[in-house]
Amino acid sequence: MATTTAAQRREQARFEYDAFLRSCPTNQLLDRISDKWVSLVVAALAAGPLRYSDLARKIAGVSPKMLTQTLRSLERDGILTRTVTPSVPVRVDYELTPLGSSLAHLLTAVKAWAETHFDEVHTARERYDTETDAPSAP
Amino acid sequence: MATTTAAQRREQARFEYDAFLRSCPTNQLLDRISDKWVSLVVAALAAGPLRYSDLARKIAGVSPKMLTQTLRSLERDGILTRTVTPSVPVRVDYELTPLGSSLAHLLTAVKAWAETHFDEVHTARERYDTETDAPSAP
DNA sequence: CGGAATCCCATTCGATACTG
């Protein structure tokens, strides 16, 4: 017996892996800040509160769908607050919470790392491309 | 005239946005470390060099395809080194470079932030779900 | 103005099978 070993073993491994991820706050939050738009929104709001259309203009390339989706998930996580002012044309402001500010600081650290080591990465990348792309080319 | 305003304007905005991203090292590297598997591989290698199959076992849930793909891109960026020992069964070791170690440190900082603020996020999330999910539910 | 809902395409990812 045990014809199903290989497949089932990975399936079970995957199960345990999922359980691990669920129990690991790091991965949950890493996934959150990993999002392409999240970092841009947080960076845009770091300077101060903005309205929906201001964000759309500042980020410049985001579709309304993704902007709304991103803002909702960030609001849900307590990264920012959404304030509706029921004037005639509705006005909605978004602002970072203290938690959001601390996230902005973290992203600043990431940015610092990226700027510090970008040269190394760039160099390594070019060398790798040269070595693998033209090792035996005429 | 100007029937195409809305769509075309965003298209052009998108173009500029792409140009911005290309010139911004932060986003390039943020995208790299954002990857779900990258962080796991770096974390796994932080303790010391590992062989391919060791990594597959330690990460437990990754397909060979993604593992190889992740390792290649990290090698390309100078995050880790790949050492082939041409013994009878081929042996390949992966090890973090100094650059990779610094990235591991950064991920540690992210992890610290996540663990520090996980409660807040969790609380905010539950509150949000409660408020939006059952305000008028029977 | 600020958003919700729908459609749909492109990329990505995972599982499997095969090779050196």
Add this chain to the structure above:
DNA sequence: CAGTATCGAATGGGATTCCG
């Protein structure tokens, strides 16, 4: 052991349209 190749499923994300 350490990959590569291929296929199908899932997902993300953009455009569009309509509501309050």
